[in-house]
């Protein structure tokens with residue numbers, strides 16, 4: 001039951017109509033028995049500041065931020081956490097009791113949490129990250145902070161690869177597809193394979209003693225993960241990152257840890273409904 005006491009959290013972005021976030025977050029709030037509801041607002045590019053003003057005026061309990069507002073929100077909030085500051089990108093806004101809005105970025109930590117949930121350690125491991133966009137940068141930053149020994153960034157556009165590798169500090173460098181054969185964990189952090197059978201790189205470089213993770217979650221078993229499984233590598237699909245970054249948002253807003261499985265089921269139900 002939604003009442004006058006119900007707290008509201010919301011996503012801002014453009015587009016938001018097909019976002020999985022409302023289904024996931026409402027399942028999370030329900031799992032905690034919290035009187036919270038989550039919805040999505042279509043906010044046009046250039047209106048991020050006004051959306052934050054609305055958040056203050058309406059007393060929203062939390063905000064998620066997606067394209068095209070992540071950078072603009074990073075400029076407009078009162079304080080940034082280390083990840084959001086390094087990335088100049090905010091995916092989570094938390095209202096502080098003193099009225100300030102705090103900007104966080106849970107994308108990279110969500111990825112690291114999804115690896116942990118799959119039994120994959122980050123500390124001391126070598127990573128090959130394919131891509132240098134927002135998601136890739138968040139992952140480079142997070143695995144480096146989580147103690148990765150080496151982070152090799154492989155990207156179509158070299159200049160962006162250098163910028164992304166710099167986020168990992170001394171353990172970061174730019175590499176080529178051939179280098180993916182000699183790291184322990186390979187990550188596709190591009191959108192290649194989303195809704196298609198495309199491969200982000202030639203999978204013949206993969207080996208059976210590697211872990212191969214994909215941030216693409218639709219289809220869950222991407223062409224890359226299928227090829228990795230054929231080689232005998234362990235695979236981690238992209239639904240985990242999606243769910244864990246959302247669960248970390250709920251922890252920031254409510255101080256509680258929602259049921260990951262319930263959130264994943266809600267996301268899967270939404271994806272299945274879409275396929276019909």
Ligand code: ATR
Pocket residue numbers: 130131132133134135136155156157160189190191192200
């Ligand atoms: P996001 O912020 O969602 O991560 P993005 O900033 O558009 O998305 O970045 C997408 C990433 O996928 C980039 O690394 C992009 O490579 P470039 O930097 O060279 O543009 C990569 N990418 C997208 N389509 C690709 C393709 N067909 N082949 C190789 N890389 C691709």
